[in-house]
Amino acid sequence: MSATLSATYRTLLVSSSEAARSLLERLLDSSDIVIDDVVEPDQVIVSVARRAPDLIVLDVEAAAATTLARVCGVLKANPTTLLVPLVGLAKSSKQRLLAFEAGVDDFLTQQVRREEFLVRVRSLLKASAARRQLAAEQLAEEVKRRELIRAAFRRYISPKLADQILxxxxxxxxxxxxxxxxxxxxxxxxxxxxxxxxxxxxxxxxxxxxxxxxxxxxxxxxxxxxxxxxxxxxxxxxxxxxxxxxxxxxxxxxxxxxxxxxxxxxxxxxxxxxxxxxxxxxxxxxxxxxxxxxxxxxxxxxxxxxxxxxxxxxxxxxxxxxxxxxxxxxxxxxxxxxxxxxxxxxxxxxxxxxxxxxxxxxxxxxxxxxxxxxxxxx
The missing domain is CATH 3.30.70.1230 (Nucleotide cyclase, GGDEF domain)
Incomplete structure (x- = not known):
C-alpha cells in the first residue's frame, strides 16, 4: 500500500548487518515509518517486485563501492522505485561522497539524532509524494493528448493504423x-x-x-x-x-x-x-x-x-x-x-x-x- 493510501510509510533496508537493522529500528521507533523488509543487495529486485517500499535505506558501510553503485543504478532505473527516496547510512562521513556518487538522495551517519533523521526522511517522503503526483498528472495528460490525437486520426485512418502511428x-x-x-x-x-x-x-x-x-x-x-x-x-x-x-x-x-x-x-x-x-x-x-x-x-x-x-x-x-x-x-x-x-x-x-x-x-x-x-x- 502506498504512502498516499496509509499513514504508515514502509521502509526497505538493504543490509546484511544486524547492527544496521537495530539502529534503524531505534531511529524509527514510535514513528509512522516502519521497517517492512530487510534484504541483502542481491535480493533488492525480488523485494521491490513483491511490494514497492516508500523509503529505501542503504547500509553504505557494509556494501562495497561497486555493489552500492550497482544497487542504486538498478533502483533508479526501475519504474517502481524511480521516485522512491534512497538514504545512505554509514558509521562516519567518510563514505559520504561515495554514497552520493552511487546515487543516494541523502546521506546520514549513525550518530545522527533521531529527530533530525525523522525530519530529513519525512522531507524526502514529502518530495517523493509530490514528484509522484506530478508524474501521475503528466502521465494522465499524455494519455489524454494521445487519445485526442488518436480520435483525430480516426477521422482519416483506421484505429489500427492510428495506434501504429502513435x-x-x-x-x-x-x-x-x-x-x-x-x-x-x-x-x-x-x-x-x-x-x-x-x-x-x-x-x-x-x-x-x-x-x-x-x-x-x-x-x-x-x-x-x-x-x-x-x-x-x-x-x-x-x-x-x-x-x-x-x-x-x-x-x-x-x-x-x-x-x-x-x-x-x-x-x-x-x-x-x-x-x-x-x-x-x-x-x-x-x-x-x-x-x-x-x-x-x-x-x-x-x-x-x-x-x-x-x-x-x-x-x-x-x-x-x-x-x-x-x-x-x-x-x-x-x-x-x-x-x-x-x-x-x-x-x-x-x-x-x-x-x-x-x-x-x-x-x-x-x-x-x-x-x-x-x-x-x-
Missing part, C-alpha cells in the same frame, strides 16, 4: 512535421455519379444527409482495409493504401475495397431511389506508383495529403469510370501479377487520359452488381 516517433514526425516523404501508394478516387441532378431535386438538408451516408459507407470500408482518407471534396473521396504506414499489399487492398464499395453503394443507391426517386451511381479509379506524402498548405492551415502524377492518373480513371464500375491502370495490374495475385481483372481498350500524351492500359474487375448506369460527368 507508437512510432518517426511516423508522428512525418505526420506533424514539415517533412515530405516519397513513397509507393495505391491511390483510389471514388466519385458519385448523378450528384448534380440529385442536389437540384432535393433541399440542402436532404443533400447533406445523403452525402453523410455516402461518405460514411466509403470511409467505413476504407478503414476495414486499413486505408487512409485524404480528401472529401464535394461528392468524391480520395483514398491511399500504403501511407503513412507502408503496405506491400496496398494494390490488393484497394481493389477489394473498391469492389465492396461498389456492391454496398448499389444497395444504398437503390434505397435512395425508393425514398427520393433519384438515381445515382459510383465510379472508382485506381492507380499505383510513387507519390509525395506530407503536409501542404500555409502556416495557418495545413493538410496531410498525397500529390504526384500517380494521383492525377487515379483521378482521371475515376472520372472515366461508369457508374457501378472500377477502372485501374496497367501499373496496378503489373504489381498484382508480380505478387502472384489474381483478382479476375478484365482488360479494356487502352486510353489516352487527359493531360497525358501516351495511352495507358486499363482494367476492371466485375462486381456482383449487374446494373450499369451511364451519367454525364458532373
Amino acid at each position: 507508437a512510432s516517433p518517426e511516423l508522428l514526425d512525418t505526420m506533424f512535421a514539415g517533412t515530405h516523404k516519397r513513397t509507393q501508394v495505391a491511390v483510389m478516387f471514388a466519385d458519385m455519379r448523378g450528384f448534380t441532378a440529385l442536389s437540384e431535386r432535393l433541399n440542402p438538408e436532404a443533400v447533406v444527409e445523403l452525402l453523410n451516408e455516402f461518405f460514411k459507407l466509403l470511409t467505413d470500408i476504407t478503414f476495414e482495409y486499413e486505408g487512409t482518407v485524404f480528401s472529401m471534396a464535394g461528392d468524391s473521396l480520395l483514398v491511399g493504401f500504403g501511407v503513412p504506414v507502408a503496405q506491400e499489399d496496398g494494390a490488393e487492398r484497394s481493389i477489394l475495397a473498391a469492389k465492396l464499395m461498389l456492391e454496398k453503394f448499389a444497395e444504398l443507391a437503390h434505397r435512395w431511389t425508393e425514398r427520393y426517386g433519384v438515381e445515382t451511381g459510383l465510379g472508382i479509379g485506381i492507380n499505383v506508383g510513387e507519390v509525395i506524402a506530407g503536409n501542404v498548405g500555409s502556416p495557418a492551415y495545413m493538410n496531410y495529403t498525397i500529390i504526384g502524377d500517380t494521383v492525377n492518373v487515379a483521378s482521371r480513371l475515376g472520372q472515366r469510370a461508369r457508374a457501378g464500375e472500377m477502372l485501374f491502370s496497367d501499373a496496378v495490374k503489373n504489381l498484382l501479377d508480380k505478387r502472384g495475385v489474381d483478382v479476375g481483372a478484365m482488360p479494356l481498350p487502352s486510353l489516352v487520359l487527359r493531360g497525358r500524351s501516351s495511352p495507358i492500359g486499363i482494367f476492371c474487375v466485375p462486381t456482383s452488381t449487374s446494373e450499369r448506369v451511364d451519367f454525364r460527368p458532373n
Whole structure:
C-alpha cells in the first residue's frame, strides 16, 4: 500500500548487518515509518517486485563501492522505485561522497539524532509524494493528448493504423512535421455519379444527409482495409493504401475495397431511389506508383495529403469510370501479377487520359452488381 493510501510509510533496508537493522529500528521507533523488509543487495529486485517500499535505506558501510553503485543504478532505473527516496547510512562521513556518487538522495551517519533523521526522511517522503503526483498528472495528460490525437486520426485512418502511428516517433514526425516523404501508394478516387441532378431535386438538408451516408459507407470500408482518407471534396473521396504506414499489399487492398464499395453503394443507391426517386451511381479509379506524402498548405492551415502524377492518373480513371464500375491502370495490374495475385481483372481498350500524351492500359474487375448506369460527368 502506498504512502498516499496509509499513514504508515514502509521502509526497505538493504543490509546484511544486524547492527544496521537495530539502529534503524531505534531511529524509527514510535514513528509512522516502519521497517517492512530487510534484504541483502542481491535480493533488492525480488523485494521491490513483491511490494514497492516508500523509503529505501542503504547500509553504505557494509556494501562495497561497486555493489552500492550497482544497487542504486538498478533502483533508479526501475519504474517502481524511480521516485522512491534512497538514504545512505554509514558509521562516519567518510563514505559520504561515495554514497552520493552511487546515487543516494541523502546521506546520514549513525550518530545522527533521531529527530533530525525523522525530519530529513519525512522531507524526502514529502518530495517523493509530490514528484509522484506530478508524474501521475503528466502521465494522465499524455494519455489524454494521445487519445485526442488518436480520435483525430480516426477521422482519416483506421484505429489500427492510428495506434501504429502513435507508437512510432518517426511516423508522428512525418505526420506533424514539415517533412515530405516519397513513397509507393495505391491511390483510389471514388466519385458519385448523378450528384448534380440529385442536389437540384432535393433541399440542402436532404443533400447533406445523403452525402453523410455516402461518405460514411466509403470511409467505413476504407478503414476495414486499413486505408487512409485524404480528401472529401464535394461528392468524391480520395483514398491511399500504403501511407503513412507502408503496405506491400496496398494494390490488393484497394481493389477489394473498391469492389465492396461498389456492391454496398448499389444497395444504398437503390434505397435512395425508393425514398427520393433519384438515381445515382459510383465510379472508382485506381492507380499505383510513387507519390509525395506530407503536409501542404500555409502556416495557418495545413493538410496531410498525397500529390504526384500517380494521383492525377487515379483521378482521371475515376472520372472515366461508369457508374457501378472500377477502372485501374496497367501499373496496378503489373504489381498484382508480380505478387502472384489474381483478382479476375478484365482488360479494356487502352486510353489516352487527359493531360497525358501516351495511352495507358486499363482494367476492371466485375462486381456482383449487374446494373450499369451511364451519367454525364458532373
